[in-house]
Amino acid sequence: MVDQPVFTAVSTSARQLHTLLRCIAFSQRAEVQITRSGIRFSVEEARVVQGLTFLDKALFSTFNLNLDEDQHSLPPFSISIVALLETLQIFGIAETSASRNPYGGFSSSYGNAFTAPALALGGTCRITYQHAGAPLTITIQEGSVTTTCEMNTYDAHDAYEDDGGIPLDRNALCLKAIMRSTWLHDAITELSGTNPTALMLNASNRSTPYFSLEGEGGPFGDSTVEFMPESKNDPTPSGTRGKKRPLITETFSVVAPSGSHGRIRQRYKFDMLKRAGRAMALATKVSVRQDQQGVLSLQFMIDLGDGANNGARRDDTDAAAAPLSPGSVAFVDFRFVPLLGDEEGSDSDADTGEEFDVQELNNVSP
Template sequence: MVGPPIFTAVSTSARQLYLLLRCIAFSPRAEVEITQQGIKFSVEESRAVQGSTILEKALFSSYSCRPPNSNDNALPAFSISITALLETLQIFGVADTGSSARNPYGGFSSSYGNAFSTPALALSGTCRISYQEIGAPLTITIQEGSVTTSCELNTYEVQQPYDDGGGIPLDRSKLCLRAILRSTWLSDAIAELSGTNPNVLVVNVSNRSAPYFSLEGEGGPFGDTTVDFTPDAKNDATSDGVKGKKQPVVTETFVVSAPSGTHGRVKQRYKFDMIKKASRAMALATKVSVRQDEQGVLSLQFMVELGDGTFGPRREETPATNAPPAQTRNDFVDFRFVPLLNEDDTESEAQTEDEDFEE
């Protein structure tokens, strides 16, 4: 007799799941780890870029995880086809966020689209995810009205889970850059640099002299391009000639802790095509936390604001006096990038791509 599944979760908005997972769908396979707190999806490519997101327990209307060992907090990790998962989630049709007008405060809102792009005409049914036992397929059941669709996704054993040394490590105790800014500004900067089709993105920051925070595109056939996040005028020299701390105007937080011997400046190079794999998250998110450690590992953590199946009201719209506050939750998508070793890597990466990145 078959017992109850070791994991079940029900969501009333497959749209939310789809949008978050689509941000990291730059590779066909995803590693899945189911815990008591949520489901973590991780995707990597060429040991140079890793994207992950957690579908937290609060995102589901019901959530049950029963590890075989009662002392464990998580089920054994496995991998699935994230491409097949996304196709299943949109089987009844998900309104493409790329067709909606862009919210200048980050993300996309149905308020900017037309009547045919609203979430009401996308997914309004329920999504049930179940995992019968270790090694069994992951079952996705979507019901909309009287129509029910069920899909079983094969699960595969992973040799080295990301949380067991297989991921890209970020040394939080040795950060040389911490910045928080609107994700739309980062998205616009990458789009601007893309115009010259560069091979390399250079992150150039300093706590002493200009440029204080700039992104440079190098190696493109149309020349090099730089986007400079200029300092705020209020941080210029005061009347007594004492200069204040330079703070790029577009950031909420900007801290550079340059290692000794670098004269207060940190420059690190990354493969531009790898950075572009975070483009969907850049466009969807409201804010982004930029961190870089002394080894050059770059972390981009995007904060995505999702409401109860929609993106909520437009930020500039003032709600009625007695109207309840908009229900908005924050979800996060994290990307990590390994830097290029040296300037000669750009020329050789086409032949031996994997040798161009740190292990």
């Protein structure tokens, strides 16, 4: 029983794992937490941007976590995400560069039907974690070739709360918008043309602009992408006419703090927003949320394909009730800390500072 690893998972598609992890690979290290429901990867940079993805256990055909009854998860550890990605694509799964299709997601086998991933020969990927502190072993088998990688694990240098490093106050949201991720991606790509330093998110529920993104501080000038409630030339669908929300959003609600005339203006560092670019390009939908402290959360829904090489579909019964089975979509979450200027209320400044103080204490205590 000693040899029994504390954690074993087998996936028939290394490609799905690779796709998801690549979305958050903007930094060297990822913090890994293995829980009973899946594996959570979190990457952060300078405490102002954080990327999270959760590999649901439904993505794996086997998921064994040997824990005591009262334990919920293994202690977190960190690994090099760059090395992990290298390992996962060792059979060249990344060669079929996920060509972006207009409806989000990636077209899995378009154009090259005889590559390994399209033929579902991507090989099986086995992740083994012998015991806490042991290397994470990844075994990838394709045909008669087996590759085993042992990756050193490091102590997670700080333990975050369950919710994640950057706290988003879900009970005090002041903006919530759901739209197709391509809109956001196009907008960010557009703004990056002027190479801005800061992104201003501007939203209102009363007057135009209802929702706009502005790039500020570029060397050539400023740029703005505004989402209008109706298209100038296209015939507007009758249902949305007159509504005070952009045409492209599925959900749009602004609860501006009192005294702000129903308008939210918050600035973020543009370079940090670009960290989410890959997820933006791949995702189908994005949920944009902002809490009263100005913390921005972008939650991307990524379609993992039609399940041609998806081993999860077989034991998917318990998730069948859900509208979207966990095996076919995954979520990647990004959080951003705002830039604090003098125009925004100083109280939010204090709040954020306080929040981080609390966190520092939490980090020190364990």
